[in-house]
Amino acid sequence: MQDESFKRALYEVLEDTGKRKVAARTLSHFLIFLILLNIGLAVLETVPQVRTTFGHHLRFLQLGSGFIFLIEYILRLYVADLHPPLRRYGPLWSRLRYAAHPDAIIDLIGALPLLFVLFLPNQAFTIVVILRLLRFLKLARYSPALRSLISAVVGERKALLGSSMIISGVILLSATLMYLVEHDVQPEKFRSILHGIYWAITTITTVGYGDVVPVSNLGKIVGSVVMLMGYGLIALPVGIIASAFAREIHSRDFVVTWSMVARVPLFEDLKATEIAEVSKLLQAQAIRKGGVIAEKGDVADRMYFISEGEVAIKLQHETVYLGEGSFFGELALINQSRRTATVTAYRDCQLLVLESDTLQELMNRDETLAKKIMDEARERVAAGKKVLGELAEEELQQAGVYASADEMSEEPELSFDKDDETDKDPAR
Structure with missing residues (x-):
């Protein structure tokens, strides 16, 4: 049992999951x-004076x-069977599957220089230098x-190809x-098409070393056309990668936002399209360390999703910490x-902030969505969902806090009525 708890703790630190955020970040910063x-040392070691001294x-x-x-590589293999997608394969096959993953292969490459230095100290200098520089991929x-x-x-590999x-x-x-x-005019510089390929590459890439240039009038015309074509040709793969990168960032942000909204019990029964509509209502807000996000005594009219960073919620008897991917203030809605x-x-x-007024406007436009949200709200109140401070049970469980029955004695009253706007505090 003790070994399992140690293994779980090691997994949380290595993979930055769970409650051991400080240890995980410390380890990741140290490895970076x-x-x-190592990259800097590998470069410096190629300087003869530095290597001698x-x-x-x-x-x-x-x-x-x-x-x-x-x-690090051995420890990551050791905890590989705790990865959710690999658990069903058992201890051996989960580790073998993890070892074939690109991240694990890069980790192995990072460890290989040590083995080469120990067993082939003189014969593998070039290989060791290359492998040390490949540690950059670990970033x-x-x-x-x-x-x-x-x-x-x-x-975009097909488009790039x-x-x-x-x-x-x-x-x-x-x-x-x-x-x-140009062959007849410059037989030495354009001896073959292969020599012409060298000129074409330097011209199309706009490098133009100047060691091979056309001298005939027709050759200069051909060279001018090739130079102009070079700008468009080089921009082609750059544009493909740039647009794909922007799309990837947007897609990742949308998926992260969508998944955070889908975890909220109030929205968990909504369709994917309805969750996407709610996700569009979120507004970004940046708060510096120590800044107040919500003050005690303010009207709780919005909920928050943490996309980056960590917040501290000071309750009566303890302080609850919530990290990336968590939410709080669901009861505010x-x-x-x-x-x-x-x-x-x-x-x-x-x-990411979801205001009750904004959600109310969406519900006013979509009666089906409004009914689903209000039914879920009434069910949660009818089921007697307990509250500690302003956090529901699900929100407390994100931080690993399980309050006692005496502490969770207050039940929320449903005041978020689609047809009644009179109870809202005008000071909001």
């Missing part, structure tokens, strides 16, 4: 620093870093933007034309009473 340090120290740092990356684990860029490139074929065809055609035009707790930003936060 170590990756960047600090070779011993660099070797010690590289061995230590390699040992840490190897331990993708800690960078959502980099992962989105990789996904965008993979998603098509544009590459077009560029290759233009290069070949340009090289052939220039060979035919049901029972617009005074807030009984002050909510502050424990760290810099990016919040």
Whole structure:
């Protein structure tokens, strides 16, 4: 039992899930620093003077870093069977499947330089340098933007392949034309189409080294046309990647927002299209560390989703901390009473805010949606959903808090009525 709890704690720290946020972030920041340090050292080690003067120290740092990356890889394999998609495969097959995952392969690449240095200290210098530089790929684990860029490139691989074929065809055609035009005039520089391909590549990419240039009038005309075509050809894959990256970011943000809204009990019975309509009502709000999000005594007329950061909710007997993906203030959409707790930003936060007035307008437009939400609200009140401060049971469970029956003695009164606007506080 103790081994299982240790394994679970290790999984939460390595994968940044659960309540061990501080330890997980500390580990990820340390590994990011170590990756960047290793890349810098791998570059410096190729300088002969640096390698001669600090070779011993660099070797010690590289061995230590390699040992840490190897331990990280082994520990990630150890907890691989706790990943939700892999649990059903059992301890052995879940680890084998995880080992074949791109993230695990990159982790293995990060650990391989240590093995090469230990067993092939002299023969594998080039391989070790390359593998050390490939540790840069490990940053993708800690960078959502980099992962989105990789996904965008993979998603548009057919379009990128098509544009590459077009560029290759233009290069070949340009090289052939220039060979035919300039071969008699410059037999040394345009000895073959292969030499013409070199000129075509440097021209289309707008590099233009100047070591091979056309001298005949017809050759200059061909070169001018190729240079103008180069701008459009280079912009083609750039435009594909840029649009795909923007679409990937938008899609990821929408999916994250949609999934957060779908977790709220008040909306869990809605259709996907209805949840999407509610998601469109969310407004972004940034709060600096220590800033007050909601003051005790204010009218609770909005709920919050935490897209980044962490908030602290000070209750009567304890402080509840909620992190990314959590929500609070659901009861504000049901029972617009005074807030009984002050909510502050424990760290810099990016919040998504759903105001009751905005939701009310949507419900006024869609009677079916309004009926579903109001039925759920009445069922929650009729079922006697208990409240601690202004948090419902589901919201407390996000933070791992389970209040006693005496503490959760207050039941919300339903005041969020589609047809009655008179009870709303004008001070909101």
